[in-house]
Amino acid sequence: MRKQRPQRSRRAALPLPALILAGVAVAFFALPLVGLLWRAPWSNAWTYLTDDAALTALRLSLVTSLCATAISIVFGVPLAWLLARVAFPGRGAVRALCLLSMVLPPVVGGVALFFALGRRGLVGQYLDEWFGITLPFTTAGVVVAQTFVAMPFLVVTVEAALRQLDPRLEEASRTLGASRWYTFRRVTLPAIRPALTAGAVLAWARALGEFGATITFAGNFPGTTQTMPLAVYLSLETNPEEAIVLALVMIAISFAVLVGLRDRWFGSIGRPQQVVA
Amino acid sequence: MRRCCLGVVAVLTVVTACASGESSSRSGGDADVTVFAAASLTAAFTELGEAFSAANPDAEVTFNFAASSELVAQINQGAPVDVFASADATNMDKLFDAGLVADDPVIFATNVAEIIVEPGNPRGITEVSDLADGDLVVVQCAPEVPCGSYAELIFANAGVSVTPASFEENVKSVVTKVTLGEADAGVVYRTDVLAASDDADGVVIADDVNVVAKYPIALTANAANPDGAQAFVDFVLGPSGQQVLADFGFGST
Numbered sequence A: 001m002r003k004q005r006p007q008r009s010r011r012a013a014l015p016l017p018a019l020i021l022a023g024v025a026v027a028f029f030a031l032p033l034v035g036l037l038w039r040a041p042w043s044n045a046w047t048y049l050t051d052d053a054a055l056t057a058l059r060l061s062l063v064t065s066l067c068a069t070a071i072s073i074v075f076g077v078p079l080a081w082l083l084a085r086v087a088f089p090g091r092g093a094v095r096a097l098c099l100l101s102m103v104l105p106p107v108v109g110g111v112a113l114f115f116a117l118g119r120r121g122l123v124g125q126y127l128d129e130w131f132g133i134t135l136p137f138t139t140a141g142v143v144v145a146q147t148f149v150a151m152p153f154l155v156v157t158v159e160a161a162l163r164q165l166d167p168r169l170e171e172a173s174r175t176l177g178a179s180r181w182y183t184f185r186r187v188t189l190p191a192i193r194p195a196l197t198a199g200a201v202l203a204w205a206r207a208l209g210e211f212g213a214t215i216t217f218a219g220n221f222p223g224t225t226q227t228m229p230l231a232v233y234l235s236l237e238t239n240p241e242e243a244i245v246l247a248l249v250m251i252a253i254s255f256a257v258l259v260g261l262r263d264r265w266f267g268s269i270g271r272p273q274q275v276v277a
Numbered sequence B: 001m002r003r004c005c006l007g008v009v010a011v012l013t014v015v016t017a018c019a020s021g022e023s024s025s026r027s028g029g030d031a032d033v034t035v036f037a038a039a040s041l042t043a044a045f046t047e048l049g050e051a052f053s054a055a056n057p058d059a060e061v062t063f064n065f066a067a068s069s070e071l072v073a074q075i076n077q078g079a080p081v082d083v084f085a086s087a088d089a090t091n092m093d094k095l096f097d098a099g100l101v102a103d104d105p106v107i108f109a110t111n112v113a114e115i116i117v118e119p120g121n122p123r124g125i126t127e128v129s130d131l132a133d134g135d136l137v138v139v140q141c142a143p144e145v146p147c148g149s150y151a152e153l154i155f156a157n158a159g160v161s162v163t164p165a166s167f168e169e170n171v172k173s174v175v176t177k178v179t180l181g182e183a184d185a186g187v188v189y190r191t192d193v194l195a196a197s198d199d200a201d202g203v204v205i206a207d208d209v210n211v212v213a214k215y216p217i218a219l220t221a222n223a224a225n226p227d228g229a230q231a232f233v234d235f236v237l238g239p240s241g242q243q244v245l246a247d248f249g250f251g252s253t
Helices: A007-012 A016-039 A045-049 A052-085 A091-102 A106-117 A124-131 A139-164 A167-175 A180-191 A193-209 A212-217 A228-238 A240-264 B002-027 B039-055 B068-076 B089-097 B128-132 B146-158 B171-179 B190-199 B226-237 B239-247
Strands: B033-038 B061-066 B083-085 B106-117 B138-141 B166-168 B185-189 B201-204 B212-219
Touching: A016 A240, A045 A240, A052 A091, A052 A139, A052 A193, A052 A228, A052 A240, A091 A139, A106 A124, A106 A139, A106 A212, A139 A193, A139 A212, A167 A180, A180 A193, A193 A228, A193 A240, A212 A228, A228 A240, A228 B068, B033 B039, B033 B068, B033 B226, B039 B061, B039 B171, B039 B190, B039 B226, B039 B239, B061 B068, B068 B083, B068 B089, B083 B226, B089 B146, B089 B212, B106 B146, B106 B171, B106 B190, B106 B226, B106 B239, B128 B146, B138 B146, B138 B171, B146 B185, B166 B171, B171 B185, B171 B190, B185 B190, B190 B201, B212 B226, B226 B239
Parallel strands: B033 B061, B033 B083, B138 B166, B138 B185
Antiparallel strands: B083 B212, B106 B185, B106 B201, B106 B212
16 A cells, blocks of 8 residues: 555456456446437437526536535535544544435435425524525525535545544644644645545535435426436436436536546545645 | 455355345236326325225235326336326326327326415415415426426416426425425325325315316236236226225316
8 A cells, every 4th residue: 555556567466356347347337328328319419408498407507516515625624624633522423423414315315404494494494584594495405405415425535534644744743833724724635635636526426416305405496496417307207318418418527527637636546645844 | 365255255145145136026926016106196096005905815016106207207118017097198198109008098086286385374375376476485396297287287277477486396295395384385186285184285276277187097018917907907997996086085087
């Protein structure tokens, strides 16, 4: 793990059974995509793509998923830091609590959000009463639903990186007189940057594909809450061709981002962390 | 290395166990009848299925409830199903045109739309035109779903333009939004208001504006158990089936 070896020798060392299993896994992920491409109505694709409703849903999806990612970073990094670095009673329970939305069926998550933030919810009734804020059926509601299901992916990734990070680096920075905040900004953050990027991309991808919690908590209205997955789902019933084209657009965007980031950022994961203090 | 091999063998054992478990559960019970039914039939058909099983002890009925349009999509993709009960003719016709229905569909029940409101009708809604009020949070089904197309027809009949807060994917989510207090009103079926009992009230829609939903039922072309399927359809159309449907607020044909 600690030793840095060229990629090629590692690949050659892979035993044949593992190679076969890996091949099956690749086919397992690739085949459904090939199926979509195979059934895609290429002659009508442009009409569906330039459809106003589709473009509106796409724009909304991009905006909300990026907002959800930003919020996940702002709150998720401190949360990951708390879970990784601060020993407090019940830490395991708090971690489980914060990751619960990963296993919760998203539709149930949506209903739970109603109970918490809805017009009659625990907190939501006061939001409505005191500030006149109601989240259900609004774009903000979409962002809340997406953040709820997406943030754990960032927290898990960043927490793992923080645990692996040698605490002596931060201690050294502190002994040299740097403040906690300065140390966090200049030592901790750069060291965990690859994991932070990976976590942010995972969270973004999850938010982009979010369906259940969104349609339950935020509803479905073109322009305000109808994101791409919702548009795909509804058009699947009446116009499967359009649904396939829309799904392929989502896949293409995510694919481009994942491939693009992989080369630029993920390359340093797994290598020893380099810190420029 | 040996430990690694053991690990691989263990994983493969689990994988094959999963796969065989799947196939064995499929082949069990030849007398089973699989029924795909519109979401609005959920409560009535669940009870009807119990009555059918009581009358035919060998037969087990399995239901899949969803928006009729979604069920059509599933059947089109080869979902295993013996009987399809739709909330409108349009979706049944889609299956019929695709050659996936065994014989002519039969109307087995009717339903009318109703406005669902919170218990006690706090917003004082009395007719369809009240829904045009911009301060009200109104939800309806998406136009792709039968209850949504009925709602749009009713708004057109009443000559009002309603801007809903959300186009829900099926009628039960409209009910949920109102019973949870997140929406003030929604357009659903009379049977849904009855099923919500204490959690919601209904506002009757005037006959000259309202539409009557006709529910067709049919055997599918690829039914694995055509005899059981026919028995179920006969039961639905027979006196005991019709009684259950009437108990849940459906009209007879």
